[in-house]
Amino acid sequence: xxxxxxxxxxxxxxxxxxxxxxxxxxxxxxxxxxxxxxxxxxxxxxxxxxxxxxxxxxxxxxxxxxxxxxxxxxxxxxxxxxxxxxxxxxxxxx
Amino acid sequence: xxxxxxxxxxxxxxxxxxxxxxxxxxxxxxxxxxxxxxxxxxxxxxxxxxxxxxxxxxxxxxxxxxxxxxxxxxxxxxxxxxxxxxxxxxxxxxxxxxxxxxxxxxxxxxxxxxxxxxxxxxxxxxxxxxxxxxxxxxxxxxxxxxxxxxxxxxxxxxxxxxxxxxxxxxxxxxxxxxxxxxxxxxxxxxxxxxxxxxxxxxxxxxxxxxxxxxxxxxxxxxxxxxxxxxxxxxxxxxxxxxxxxxxxxxxxxxxxxxxxxxxxxxxxxxxxxxxxxxxxxxxxxxxxxxxxxxxxxxxxxxxxxxxxxxxxxxxxxxxxxxxxxxxxxxxxxxxxxxxxxxxxxxxxxxxxxxxxxxxxxxxxxxxxxxxxxxxxxxxxxxx
Numbered sequence: 001x002x003x004x005x006x007x008x009x010x011x012x013x014x015x016x017x018x019x020x021x022x023x024x025x026x027x028x029x030x031x032x033x034x035x036x037x038x039x040x041x042x043x044x045x046x047x048x049x050x051x052x053x054x055x056x057x058x059x060x061x062x063x064x065x066x067x068x069x070x071x072x073x074x075x076x077x078x079x080x081x082x083x084x085x086x087x088x089x090x091x092x093x094x
Numbered sequence: 095x096x097x098x099x100x101x102x103x104x105x106x107x108x109x110x111x112x113x114x115x116x117x118x119x120x121x122x123x124x125x126x127x128x129x130x131x132x133x134x135x136x137x138x139x140x141x142x143x144x145x146x147x148x149x150x151x152x153x154x155x156x157x158x159x160x161x162x163x164x165x166x167x168x169x170x171x172x173x174x175x176x177x178x179x180x181x182x183x184x185x186x187x188x189x190x191x192x193x194x195x196x197x198x199x200x201x202x203x204x205x206x207x208x209x210x211x212x213x214x215x216x217x218x219x220x221x222x223x224x225x226x227x228x229x230x231x232x233x234x235x236x237x238x239x240x241x242x243x244x245x246x247x248x249x250x251x252x253x254x255x256x257x258x259x260x261x262x263x264x265x266x267x268x269x270x271x272x273x274x275x276x277x278x279x280x281x282x283x284x285x286x287x288x289x290x291x292x293x294x295x296x297x298x299x300x301x302x303x304x305x306x307x308x309x310x311x312x313x314x315x316x317x318x319x320x321x322x323x324x325x326x327x328x329x330x331x332x333x334x335x336x337x338x339x340x341x342x343x344x345x346x347x348x349x350x351x352x353x354x355x356x357x358x359x360x361x362x363x364x365x366x367x368x369x370x371x372x373x374x375x376x377x378x379x380x381x382x383x384x385x386x387x388x389x390x391x392x393x394x395x396x397x398x399x400x401x402x403x404x405x406x407x408x409x410x411x412x413x414x415x416x417x418x419x420x421x422x423x424x425x426x427x428x429x430x431x432x433x434x435x436x437x438x439x440x441x442x443x444x445x446x447x448x449x450x451x452x453x454x455x456x457x458x459x460x461x462x463x464x465x466x467x468x469x470x471x472x473x474x475x476x477x
Binding site: 082 | 119121122123124127128129130131132133134135136137139140141143164213217218219220221222223225263264265266267268
């Protein structure tokens with residue numbers, strides 16, 4: 001394999017692995033977080049990695065059972081990090 | 095799988111993830127409420143859009159909602175019992191009829207969530223990202239806490255009143271219990287409200303009875319009250335410590351709290367908000383009425399000033415409503431801009447104690463007490 005193609009393959013594998021982690025993180029979110037609140041509460045926030053990490057600690061302290069905590073953190077940072085734009089406000093229906 | 099196909103597969107997965115997230119965020123209706131800004135639907139955390147703030151009393155169906163814990167099962171009005179115990183000579187189990195037999199008092203008072211405006215802080219802090227609308231002004235009716243405690247023979251050496259609501263936490267989430275210094279609990283304006291704007295309290299706002307602690311942060315006004323206890327010490331659960339505490343000394347933005355220097359929040363600061371025009375509105379060039387509300391916790395609003403040039407010049411706004419503690423006053427400023435373009439409008443309140451709304455609200459790790467001078471941008475276009 002030519003070095004260029006090898007690099008491309010490795011990069012693609014890294015992206016795929018990352019996507020798999022994010023997928024696992026999302027599954028963890030829908031499994032672990034919904035007992036107490038809607039996911040909207042999470043998705044309306046934009047926080048740094050350190051702050052999301054502290055939030056997960058707080059939730060574990062409040063009895064949340066997490067089996068894939070690292071993937072959940074990666075998913076939160078990737079989708080709801082403080083570098084992401086603030087979402088427009090959601091409205092309830094009439 | 096070839097690299098290209100792998101990338102394609104990863105992209106498809108990402109699309110799937112976005113779709114699933116959207117499904118979780120599908121809009122829902124909240125019975126008894128107009129369309130509200132939806133921060134959380136389970137439990138309900140609902141913000142009032144500023145366009146609903148056009149009356150002195152905020153209608154019940156437009157009033158914001160902040161639930162910490164899932165709403166308790168609706169309480170049967172006939173079976174409701176209020177336990178009054180602790181440092182009392184005569185512990186009581188009061189029915190709703192007992193509470194209705196006590197002298198009833200009515201007063202207008204603001205409830206503002208301690209974290210109202212949290213979304214304006216930078217750097218961002220965790221919690222509900224409220225804008226301007228976690229606030230409302232309603233008329234509350236019910237017996238005085240002082241009369242209930244008198245009936246129970248509360249000890250004069252009890253320094254705190256502990257209040258528990260019927261809501262309970264899921265898993266190991268702490269119960270929502272709050273303590274008030276007895277001096278505030280015995281204040282003649284502190285009520286156990288049974289009515290809101292003349293109607294029986296709706297379930298979403300704490301039926302059949304909630305605490306109203308005028309001038310203090312919203313978290314003091316416990317809903318679905320089922321127990322009042324006279325106590326020597328303040329409760330030390332999460333919602334008293336470290337929850338709802340504010341740094342005694344200001345912290346550099348983005349730095350962690352110093353637990354020993356956190357204090358319980360009591361009276362609220364002076365604040366005005368602009369409710370019209372809305373931020374980033376586009377309006378035809380012509381007369382514009384700038385409107386809003388202002389309140390000052392346990393003080394009353396003395397004046398509100400408005401600037402339409404980014405703060406170079408200020409003009410007194412016209413205030414309506416009585417100069418009262420606890421309640422808000424509405425204000426308006428009739429502005430006649432001569433030229434089109436983008437304008438930054440500011441509002442600044444001053445209270446009867448001489449407190450003035452600051453230019454910069456003090457950053458704190460929980461995002462409480464946002465009260466910076468309000469600011470909206472509008473574009474005026476030649477018709």
